Ligand code: NDP
């Protein structure tokens with residue numbers, strides 16, 4: 001029986017690589033993002049390349065009504081979701097607490113925390129009904145350690161860490177696996193978004209060492225779904241070899 005994975009934020013970075021990895025392995029995919037053109041083009045590419053079924057859903061995870069509508073109106077055959085990857089997220093800005101841009105805080109909290117919660121609230125009942133499923137939340141090293149000017153971004157990822165644990169506790173009696181993947185520095189659109197399109201500043205984050213790639217995270221996401229039914233990875237922290245903590249890098 002072909003399995004179905006639902007991935008939020010599949011127009012770039014980790015989500016896009018995760019979509020390709022699971023497509024390669026024969027899954028049907030529900031992929032989301034706000035950039036409709038990118039999303040639809042990617043869906044077409046996946047269908048042609050991997051001969052699988054893909055349902056692109058363009059919505060903003062911050063908007064409760066859009067999340068609810070997207071999931072409650074899923075055609076019946078797409079409601080059997082085996083894996084949900086709560087990946088859509090961002091950092092906005094890198095400022096001290098007294099100088100931060102308030103809109104940056106709203107965007108991060110609304111996306112990384114509330115968006116993940118909305119998705120989980122609407123998808124998990126479908127898994128509970130089938131007594132099976134796997135929820136993978138993309139956390140971060142920023143959810144393990146707080147770093148200078150990381151304040152609210154770190155706060156959202158610490159929240160993901162706690163919510164992942166709470167989700168696992170609430171769903172354990174329903175046979176649902178809940179995993180967090182917590183990466184260190186990975187070169188995606190993440191820093192370009194954080195620094196609001198400043199490419200020089202974004203590229204500088206990854207200068208002098210080899211960061212993780214989106215494909216490294218996709219491999220980890222696939223790995224955690226390949227384990228026997230009685231085995232769950234609770235939390236997988238993966239870092240570039242040249243990164244020892246949130247702020248310690250070996251740069252050449
Ligand atoms: P990218 O910026 O490359 O991709 C982010 C994805 O999220 C895009 O597809 C974007 O799509 C989507 N997205 C963002 N906001 C929304 C929204 N409101 N509604 C729907 N989709 C949204 O970043 P990464 O792939 O690096 O990041 C993915 C996750 O991994 C995030 O949660 C991030 O915090 C986390 N992370 C990243 C690390 C890194 O170093 N890169 C390390 C650790 C964790 P669109 O713009 O089309 O909506």
Ligand code: 8X3
Pocket residue numbers: 139140141142183184185186246
């Ligand atoms: C992304 C990694 O270290 O920039 O979550 O916060 S970091």
